[in-house]
Each structure stands twice: as C-alpha cells, then as structure tokens.
Amino acid sequence: MIAVLMLVLAYLLGSISSAILVSRLFKLPDPRSHGSNNPGATNVYRLGGAVPASLVLVFDILKGTIPVWGAYFLQLEPLMLGLIGVAACLGHMFPVFFHFKGGKAVATAFGTLLPIGLLLGGLLISTWVAVVAITRYSSLSALVAVSLAPLYTWWIKPLYTLPVTFLTILIIIRHHANIKRLFSGKEPKIGDKKTPPT
Ligand code: G3P
Numbered sequence: 473m474i475a476v477l478m479l480v481l482a483y484l485l486g487s488i489s490s491a492i493l494v495s496r497l498f499k500l501p502d503p504r505s506h507g508s509n510n511p512g513a514t515n516v517y518r519l520g521g522a523v524p525a526s527l528v529l530v531f532d533i534l535k536g537t538i539p540v541w542g543a544y545f546l547q548l549e550p551l552m553l554g555l556i557g558v559a560a561c562l563g564h565m566f567p568v569f570f571h572f573k574g575g576k577a578v579a580t581a582f583g584t585l586l587p588i589g590l591l592l593g594g595l596l597i598s599t600w601v602a603v604v605a606i607t608r609y610s611s612l613s614a615l616v617a618v619s620l621a622p623l624y625t626w627w628i629k630p631l632y633t634l635p636v637t638f639l640t641i642l643i644i645i646r647h648h649a650n651i652k653r654l655f656s657g658k659e660p661k662i663g664d665k666k667t668p669p670t
Pocket of ligand 1: 508509510512514515576578579610611612614615650
C-alpha cells in the first residue's frame with residue numbers, strides 16, 4: 473500500500489513543472505511556446521538567463537531525488553525504488569497539472585539516480601560537462617550522458633540497470649526533435665541567441 477502511495481506521490485511531484493512556475497514568477501515567456509517549446513532548465517536559460525534556469529534545475533533534480541530517497545528510508549524494495557524514479561520522470565514528461573505536456577526529464581532522471589551514489593552522479597555530471605565543453609550542445613550532452621547511464625549503473629549498482637535503461641529510452645525518445653535538429657545542423661548551442669526552429 474505504502475509503495476502505491478509513493479508511486480502516486482512521485483508522479484504528482486514530477487508533475488509540478490518548475491519551468492512553467494519559475495517562468496511565471498520571473499515574468500518570462502511561457503517555455504512551452506517559446507524557444508524550443510520545452511519546459512526545462514535549458515529553455516528557461518535561453519529565455520531568461522542563469523538565475524531562473526538554476527532554480528528550475530535544482531527543483532527538477534529534487535523532484536527525482538526526494539521520492540526515491542523517501543522510498544529508500546521507508547525500506548521499499550529496490551525494484552520499487554526504480555519504479556518510483558520512473559514515476560517521477562513520467563510526471564515531469566506528462567504532468568497531470570499541465571495538460572500532460574511536459575519536458576524531457578533529464579534533470580529529474582539525474583535526481584532519481586543521485587541516491588545510488590556520488591560516483592554515479594559524478595560520472596554523469598562529468599560526461600555532461602565534457603560534451604558541453606567540446607560541443608556546447610545541451611541536448612547532445614544530455615543524450616550522451618543518459619546513453620551511458622545504464623552502463624555506469626551496471627558497473628556501480630547492477631540491480632538498477634533495468635529501470636535506468638527504461639529511463640534512457642524514454643529520454644532519448646523525448647529528444648526526437650533535438651536529434652533531428654542536431655543532424656540538420658539547426659540545433660542551437662548554449663549561449664546562442666537564435667531559437668530552435670519548431
Ligand atoms: O535537458 C533538455 C535539453 O537536453 C534540451 O533542451 O530546450 O534545447 O530542447 P532544449
């Protein structure tokens with residue numbers, strides 16, 4: 473019963489779109505209809521700069537970390553911890569409070585993986601930072617980091633490889649428009665003023 477409750481709570485917490493709420497607070501354009509049309513930290517950075525984007529990033533990470541940590545302290549089964557992480561990300565992608573139109577869940581997925589350990593968190597951040605340093609593409613960095621996440625997880629905590637692989641597939645699918653733009657050379661780099669074509 474407690475496991476079902478945690479699944480529902482994780483989904484509801486994931487459904488709180490910080491990108492939309494922070495944009496309203498800072499009187500920025502709606503990230504769902506401006507920039508890349510994605511309610512996420514990258515797009516809020518594009519539309520409003522570092523301060524609101526950092527708030528979105530921290531909140532979105534916590535949306536993943538809090539329910540998984542909560543479930544861990546409630547001593548739920550490892551499989552259930554994985555499912556609760558997936559539920560938080562599904563909430564972010566398909567938020568019940570915002571007509572099921574959500575983001576790509578990169579930060580939230582990262583948040584769900586943090587309780588596995590700092591080594592995994594460090595590897596994922598290093599991967600993201602390395603790809604950004606070389607290419608300046610936020611989406612490509614996220615795609616590379618999430619693609620390596622199952623491998624890192626399998627090495628550090630094999631038990632969680634399956635839910636992490638599921639998250640990787642979901643996140644890659646959510647980046648279909650970015651992947652198209654990357655191949656056509658139309659994906660904006662971090663700091664570019666141009667907005668992505670829709
Ligand atoms: O984490 C989202 C990022 O990978 C891409 O965001 O706004 O460029 O589609 P965006």
